[in-house]
Amino acid sequence: MNRRKVLVLGTGRSGIASAKQILAMGGEVIFFDANPKLDEKKILAQFKKKEEMKISKILKGKLFERDLLKIDAAVISPGIPLDEPYVLLLNAAKIPVIGEIxxxxxxxxxxxxxxxxxxxxxxxxxxxxxxxxxxxxxxxxxxxxxxxxxxxxxxxxxxxxxxxxxxxxxxxxxxxxxxxxxxxxxxxxxxxxxxxxxxxxxxxxxxxxxxxxxxxxxxxxxxxxxxxxxxxxxxxxxxxxxxxxxxxxxxxxxxxxxxxxxxxxxxxxxxxxxxxxxxxxxxxxxxxxxxxxxxxxxxxxxxxxxxxxxxFKPVEHRIEFVRERSGVRYYNDSKGTNVDAAIQALRAMPGPVLLIGGGYDKHVDFDAWVKEFKGRVKYLVLIGETRNQIAACAKKHGFHNLMFAEDMDEAVKDCAAYADPGDYVLLSPACASWGMFKDYEERGRVFKDCVKSL
CATH class of the missing domain: 3.40.1190.10 (Mur-like, catalytic domain)
Incomplete structure (x- = not known):
């Protein structure tokens, strides 16, 4: 990337880190972000003055052909699908597009x-x-x-x-x-x-x-x-x-x-x-x-x-022990963002479970997860946009001990109210966090805060 003009797609953690490497290698950076309300000052505040001088533009909202003049290459953040219109525009212009790794x-x-x-x-x-x-x-x-x-x-x-x-x-x-x-x-x-x-x-x-x-x-x-x-x-x-x-x-x-x-x-x-x-x-x-x-x-x-x-001890947000209260143990598995991960977390619990699930819809079915409930899950508390879909799936398989909660605090309090000594309260959503939380880490931290404040 030495002395090349590089278009960085995305201004999140990956995009900022990519830009810093390009600048350190002697390249010039142009940012693009599809968010038209992007705060440019917040982006530039993450760079030193010497680095900031080599950031020639911050484009936002929409990318046009005229923006691609003299662009040598583009680096794409992983959250951006390769079929986005502006990525296809780069492909049509025969500008190489590589990822952060x-x-x-x-x-x-x-x-x-x-x-x-x-x-x-x-x-x-x-x-x-x-x-x-x-x-x-x-x-x-x-x-x-x-x-x-x-x-x-x-x-x-x-x-x-x-x-x-x-x-x-x-x-x-x-x-x-x-x-x-x-x-x-x-x-x-x-x-x-x-x-x-x-x-x-x-x-x-x-x-x-x-x-x-x-x-x-x-x-x-x-x-x-x-x-x-x-x-x-x-x-x-x-x-x-x-x-x-x-x-x-x-x-x-x-x-x-x-x-x-x-x-x-x-x-x-x-x-x-x-x-x-x-x-x-x-x-x-x-x-x-x-x-x-x-x-x-x-x-x-x-x-x-x-x-x-x-x-070695468990990593944060992956079957992470939070606390024991009144004989009930609470576990944070916010990183259980898909069905298989949630199944594994459920199987790891050695006693009856009050389970918090639901979140962003990634277009998968929940049958395999729900089939694991029998003999394991006492109550299912659902949050997020997939809660109706999961509830319908649970009822289809004969599981009816379920509740809806509007937020994490309500979900945790519901579990605490219905749990008996020897039970396990498990956050393992089988879904991504988007919509209610910035990421699974924020979801896990909120869960832990709610548990600790019981």
Missing amino acids: ELAYQSLKGKLCAVTGTNGKTTTVSLIGEILKSQYADTHVVGNIGNPFTAEALDTEEQSATVCEVSSFQLESIVDFRPHVSAITNITPDHLDRHKTMKNYIAVKESISINQTEEDSIVLNYMDPELRKFGKKRNLKPKVLWFSSEEEPKEGFFLRDDEFIYKSKDKEEKLFKTKDVQLLGKHNYENIMCSMAVALKMGVPMDKIIKVCKK
Whole structure:
């Protein structure tokens, strides 16, 4: 991006970080945001004076052909669909459009591992980051986890190790992005409002390996039918290392009863037991095994991997214990933004559950989630635009213990009123947060505040 004029699409956290990298590389930035009421002063306040001088324009509302004169390239924020009219305008003008992780990758030094998948990414990436820190003095944990890749790419060195959480939105715009080790945690229906079909969604997730070679590795979930099929394709270049919570692959990490096992070509190692870790549920055991596999391929010795796995605590907003009150335990799983994640959180609860669900409509059905309610959920409290849809689905499956709440405070108070000692109150919405909250993090913080103020 040296001395090039680059159009940055989007002025959120990713767009700002991308602009800062472009400016640091000697490029010139023009911003575009579809919001016509965008506050330009707030955007510029995030830059130093020297940087601000190289931001030539802030365009907003609508992009015109005349705005593209002398533009060399465009960087798109992951939240922007590739079929937006202004993105199609760029394509028609033959202006290269890349994503934030591709831009970051162009400046990266050292070793890189990248994790994608429908669920488990944040926990897995956080754990990998902690393991890498035990081996590499300079470790960077970046990507969709909340710290933009572009914010740290220029600070990496040849001895650095970077782990990147990559969403399907980010994978849509990669060009040369090539991790030394990639991983796909699982693939279940999600974001079909953007990707339209499961076939498209699966293809995007699997594209994390598209630039990998025989020198690289990919870690895959042996229990995921799509990934098992993908891992056995003849044209898949990176070496495959499996992890499994049920069956035992010939090579890889797996669970045997309550013990974590690693099997290589010439030996089998018993590592530790499920009671030795602080994460709850089978899905978290899968996250641990995926993390161990990635770390091993990144060159971390097994003894260091085991030590970190035993100490690691749950990440915020993912089956996070909030408090116990009157014998009732409250858990925040605001990051359960899709059906499969919500199922895993529900299965992790060891007693009767009062469940808070609902939110933004991503055009998925809720049948699989509702089928898990029998024998587990005492009451379902629904919020957000999907509440009528979920209520209808619940009634269709014979579940009628449900209530509507107008906001999180009302939902939490309803649960507290109906809970008995030994019950669990769980926020695991199976939906995105948009509409009621800025993001899942805000939703989780509001939930925790409501619980703490009971």
